[in-house]
Amino acid sequence: MRTLALIVCALVVGTAARARADDSIRCGEWLVRIGATEGEVEHKCGAPTEAYTDTEYDVNGFAYYVDRWVYNRGPYELVRTVIFRGGALIRVVVGRHGY
Numbered sequence: 643m644r645t646l647a648l649i650v651c652a653l654v655v656g657t658a659a660r661a662r663a664d665d666s667i668r669c670g671e672w673l674v675r676i677g678a679t680e681g682e683v684e685h686k687c688g689a690p691t692e693a694y695t696d697t698e699y700d701v702n703g704f705a706y707y708v709d710r711w712v713y714n715r716g717p718y719e720l721v722r723t724v725i726f727r728g729g730a731l732i733r734v735v736v737g738r739h740g741y
Contacts (some may be wrong), residue, residue, distance in 0.1 A: 667713070667722050667734050674724075678731045680709070683724060687713060690724075708732070714740040 666675045669687035684690075690711035697705050709726040721737035 665734060667724060674731065676731055676733070680726055680729050680731075683711070683726075683731060687724075716740045 666673050667683075667687065668674075669683075672686035674683050674686050691714040692710075692712040694710055696708050696710060698708050699705050706727060711724045711726070713722045713724070715721075717739050719740055721740045723735040723737065724731055725733040725735065
């Protein structure tokens with residue numbers, strides 16, 4: 643019985659860890675996923691708290707521009723940074739609690 647309880651706990655913990663994927667952002671009733679356009683994200687999530695453009699480099703040293711939009715929704719939610727390349731969402735980074 644104890645072994646069964648340990649297996650169930652391991653499955654629950656493993657599932658919870660996998661559920662925190664950084665490939666989407668929830669905005670109210672909307673779920674915005676990788677591949678969404680800047681227009682879709684702004685329509686569903688509203689204007690970001692901050693927005694700026696960075697230069698990133700690939701493994702070959704080729705430079706490309708990425709747009710970073712920061713959504714800081716206050717101290718009770720985690721800050722989300724959505725990153726676009728070529729107008730399409732490529733990554734969502736989850737940070738610390740907002741302010």
